[in-house]
Amino acid sequence: MIADVLSDATERMAKSVDAAKEDFSEVRTGRANPALFARIMVDYYGSPTPLQQLASLQVPEARVILITPYDKSALKDIEKAIVNRPDLGVTPNNDGNIIRITMPELTQDRRKEYVKVVRGKAEEARVSIRNIRRRAKDDLDALKSEVGDDDVARAEKELESLTKKHIDQIDEALTRKEAELLEV
Numbered sequence: 001m002i003a004d005v006l007s008d009a010t011e012r013m014a015k016s017v018d019a020a021k022e023d024f025s026e027v028r029t030g031r032a033n034p035a036l037f038a039r040i041m042v043d044y045y046g047s048p049t050p051l052q053q054l055a056s057l058q059v060p061e062a063r064v065i066l067i068t069p070y071d072k073s074a075l076k077d078i079e080k081a082i083v084n085r086p087d088l089g090v091t092p093n094n095d096g097n098i099i100r101i102t103m104p105e106l107t108q109d110r111r112k113e114y115v116k117v118v119r120g121k122a123e124e125a126r127v128s129i130r131n132i133r134r135r136a137k138d139d140l141d142a143l144k145s146e147v148g149d150d151d152v153a154r155a156e157k158e159l160e161s162l163t164k165k166h167i168d169q170i171d172e173a174l175t176r177k178e179a180e181l182l183e184v
Contacts, residue, residue, distance in 0.1 A: 001143055002155045009136035009159060013129050013166040020125035020170050024177045027114050027121075032065045032103045034058075036088060042081040044074055054078060055099075067092075067099040075099065114181050122174040126167055133163045 025035040034057040041048040051057075055069040055078060067082075069075050079099055082092045089110075093100045106114075136159055144152050 002140065002147060002151060005136050005139045005143070006155060006158060006162070009132055010162055012132045013162060016125050016128040016132065017166050017169045017173075019128075020121060021173050023121045023125075024118055024173055027118050027177070027181070032059045032061070032063050032101070034065065037065070037067070037082070040081050040085060042074065042077050044077055051078060051081065063103040063105075065101045065103070067101065068097070069099075072097070111181050115178050118174060118177050118181065122170055125170045129163060129166050129170070133159060 025033070026039065037051050037057060040051040042051055042054055044054060051067070054071065054074050055067045058066045058068070060066060067078060069078055075094060075096070079092045079094050082088065082090065082099070082101070090101050090103060093102075137156060140152050140155050140159070
C-alpha cells in the first residue's frame with residue numbers, strides 16, 4: 001500500500017516536471033521553434049483543432065517558420081488563430097499557399113519579460129509538486145493504523161526526497177531556459 005502511494009506520487013511528479021518543460025518550450029527565444037505554435041487551436045469547420053493536425057510546420061531559417069496547411073481552405077482560419085494570440089508577438093504573411101512567420105528580434109526588455117514568465121511557470125510546477133506531496137502524505141497518514149508509524153515515517157522521508165528530486169529537476173530546466181532566453 002505504501003509502495004502504491006509512493007509510485008503514484010512519483011508518476012504524478014514526473015508528469016508535472018514534463019508539463020513544466022513543455023510550458024518552457026512555448027516561451028520563445030531568439031530562434032523560431034514549432035513548439036511555440038503547439039497549443040494554437042484553429043476553428044476548423046466549427047470545432048477547435050490543434051494547428052499541428054491541420055498543417056506542417058517547418059523552420060527553413062533561424063527566425064522563419066513556414067506553415068503549410070494540408071487543406072488550403074483552412075489557410076484563413078490558421079492565420080486568424082495566430083493573429084488572435086498576442087503573446088506570440090508575430091504577424092503571419094499569407095501568400096495563398098503557405099503562411100510565413102518571421103520572428104522579430106528580441107529586445108533585452110522582452111527577454112527579461114520572458115524570464116519572468118518562465119519563473120512564474122516554474123513556480124506553478126513547484127506548487128503542483130508540493131500539492132502532490134501533500135496528497136500523498138495524507139494518504140500515508142491514513143495508512144498509519146494499518147502499517148504502523150515506523151513504516152509511514154520511512155515512507156514520508158522517501159516522499160520528501162522524491163519531492164526534492166523533482167523540484168530540483170524543475171529548477172535545472174528553469175536555469176537552462178533562463179540562460180537560453182538571456183543569450184544574445
